[in-house]
Amino acid sequence: MRLIASLSSPYVRKVRIVLAEKKLDYELVLDDPWAAGGQTAVHNPLGKIPCLILDENEALFDSRVIVEYLDTLSPVGRLIPPPGRERIVTKHWEATADGIMDAATSIVQETRRRPAEQQSTAWIERQTGKIHAALDYMDSLLGEQPYCVGVNLCLADIAVGAALGYLDFRNPNLDWRAQHANLARLAEKLDDRPSFLSTRPPAN
Known part of the structure; x- marks a missing residue:
């Protein structure tokens, strides 16, 4: 592949x-x-x-x-549950995390690929609002659980970890950890995994 x-x-x-x-x-x-x-x-x-x-x-x-x-290619470390409620919950987490990525990448495109005089402050604020709302939602949903869905790592955690890592990479001034202790705890745990360490984006 x-x-x-x-x-x-x-x-x-x-x-x-x-x-x-x-x-x-x-x-x-x-x-x-x-x-x-x-x-x-x-x-x-x-x-x-x-x-x-x-x-x-x-x-x-x-x-x-x-x-x-x-x-589906390997039984090692199954990340998506079989059809049922747990699978839907996992995909729901992924969709929310992907929504953060969508908003964050939209901000990057607006600020890095458009001339300053053509950039829309209202558009940037709208995307930033989506990020804050999604972070609040996920932090509350996570609560004190060790992982997003149950007690084991799954695709939900990977999607959330990738989204949070992108905020650190492209939006370091957001300081999302200050208001989202549950997500910060999860991110710290995920960042220690070899799969996360080996895929960190390069420095700006």
């Missing part, structure tokens, strides 16, 4: 953490989805990363689709 990726993408990091936890071999192919003539557009009509190329040269894209497929 080949993973077309950028080291700064939180969606890519989520997939790479799953690959590490599942102990699956793959080739990392770095690509800039914004650049003309790159690999991303060849395999994904939406022009987005991550994109997983299977042995048959078939392409899978969208991180949620990719991680669900990866979890």
Whole structure:
């Protein structure tokens, strides 16, 4: 398998953490989805990363689709529960964490890819509001549980950890830990795992 990726993408990091936890071999192919003539557009009509190329040269894209497929490849460290309420709860956590990534990457695109005079303060504030609301929601939902769903690591924790890591990477002034002690505790635990340590984004 080949993973077309950028080291700064939180969606890519989520997939790479799953690959590490599942102990699956793959080739990392770095690509800039914004650049003309790159690999991303060849395999994904939406022009987005991550994109997983299977042995048959078939392409899978969208991180949620990719991680669900990866979890079927090995019984090692099952990350998504079987159909039922626990699975829905896990996917609900993932959707919320992905929503934080969506808002945070939208802010990055607005502030880094648009000239200052064209940037919308209202748009940035709206996305920031989404992040704060989602953090409040997840912190309350987590409570004192050791992990997002039950007592073992699952995809929910990986998605949340990737989202929180991206906030540290791109929005360090947000200081989300100050108001979200439960999430801070979870993040500290996750950050010690080899899968998280080995996938940290490079310095700005």
